[in-house]
Amino acid sequence: MNRDIKNLDLRELQPFERHEKIFRMLEELKDQEILRITNDHEPKPLFYMLQGEYPGKFKWEYEKQGPKDWIFKITKISQDNKREKIKEMLKNLQKENVSNKLKEEAKIMLKNISPTELALIEQEIIKEGITRKEMRKLCDIHLEIMKEDFKNKDLKLKPGHPIHTLMEEHKEILDFVDKLKITVKKLESAKDFKDVKMEIEMLRFAAKHLVEADKHHQREEEVLFPEMEKSGIIEPPEIMREEHKDIKPKKKELYKIIDECEKLSYQDFVKKVKEIIEFLIKELPDHIYKENNILYPMAVEVIKEKKRWEKIKKECDKIGYCCFTPKC
Numbered sequence: 300m301n302r303d304i305k306n307l308d309l310r311e312l313q314p315f316e317r318h319e320k321i322f323r324m325l326e327e328l329k330d331q332e333i334l335r336i337t338n339d340h341e342p343k344p345l346f347y348m349l350q351g352e353y354p355g356k357f358k359w360e361y362e363k364q365g366p367k368d369w370i371f372k373i374t375k376i377s378q379d380n381k382r383e384k385i386k387e388m389l390k391n392l393q394k395e396n397v398s399n400k401l402k403e404e405a406k407i408m409l410k411n412i413s414p415t416e417l418a419l420i421e422q423e424i425i426k427e428g429i430t431r432k433e434m435r436k437l438c439d440i441h442l443e444i445m446k447e448d449f450k451n452k453d454l455k456l457k458p459g460h461p462i463h464t465l466m467e468e469h470k471e472i473l474d475f476v477d478k479l480k481i482t483v484k485k486l487e488s489a490k491d492f493k494d495v496k497m498e499i500e501m502l503r504f505a506a507k508h509l510v511e512a513d514k515h516h517q518r519e520e521e522v523l524f525p526e527m528e529k530s531g532i533i534e535p536p537e538i539m540r541e542e543h544k545d546i547k548p549k550k551k552e553l554y555k556i557i558d559e560c561e562k563l564s565y566q567d568f569v570k571k572v573k574e575i576i577e578f579l580i581k582e583l584p585d586h587i588y589k590e591n592n593i594l595y596p597m598a599v600e601v602i603k604e605k606k607r608w609e610k611i612k613k614e615c616d617k618i619g620y621c622c623f624t625p626k627c
């Protein structure tokens with residue numbers, strides 16, 4: 300391993316020369332090489348700049364902290380090493396009873412890598428033998444850890460952009476899920492079909508629209524996911540496809556039960572409907588959360604060319620939209 304140290308004494312340079320010199324030398328550092336800097340004041344702005352512009356790329360250690368001189372070492376972190384560490388952390392997260400300390404460490408690590416880089420690491424883990432089911436669990440823990448951070452991210456897409464449309468549809472879908480949630484409670488407190496006529500109509504309305512969302516899944520599966528796969532993002536779309544496989548039949552089943560409700564006793568009807576709704580009110584918002592906060596940002600990151608998005612838009616137009624797709 301190369302542990303060469305390059306020295307830079309900023310005291311010998313004019314203030315206006317320092318910034319450029321530091322960053323030139325940092326750019327030239329190879330993995331594990333160290334830039335040892337001597338300065339005549341505390342280098343806090345440089346520290347924050349490195350954290351902001353090169354997250355996860357350099358390690359910072361003080362050798363001397365004033366009062367006259369400050370000496371500090373900046374080591375370029377080997378990206379292979381970083382990958383191995385993240386892989387190990389992800390594997391530990393799968394174990395039972397994850398401690399808060401591990402969650403905090405994971406949060407710091409995950410903050411420093413891009414969604415694309417994380418996707419590539421996850422692909423490597425799958426190749427090494429983790430099942431997709433375990434990967435789904437990992438994905439959930441990842442979300443739990445990063446929830447607060449994801450909230451602040453905004454993709455800033457214009458109306459008409461395929462991802463913007465998908466996200467607008469998600470809002471509508473969540474609204475139907477809310478309707479299911481409210482209605483099922485009312486069904487439980489009633490005793491007979493005749494007391495819940497309005498509620499059944501509401502259920503029928505929400506279930507019909509959820510089935511209609513198949514066009515939304517189709518655009519994801521047939522257009523967006525393959526385009527992401529072309530850019531090397533394989534696992535996250537695959538996990539989303541698997542979730543679609545679980546969600547789609549449940550929506551259809553719900554609609555069928557409501558449509559044929561007179562064939563069942565009221566108690567059986569409520570029992571069956573409740574079971575499916577409980578599944579949907581958990582799984583659908585989770586699925587949407589993952590797409591809004593991981594998958595779509597990843598797509599925007601890896602599909603850079605305007606032309607590719609234009610092609611995606613055309614293909615989405617061909618498949619068509621849902622009756623509830625907001626008009627842009």
Ligand SMILES: [Fe+2]
Binds near residue numbers: 543
């Ligand atoms: Fe989806």
Ligand SMILES: [Fe+2]
Binds near residue numbers: 465469515519587590
């Ligand atoms: Fe979606």
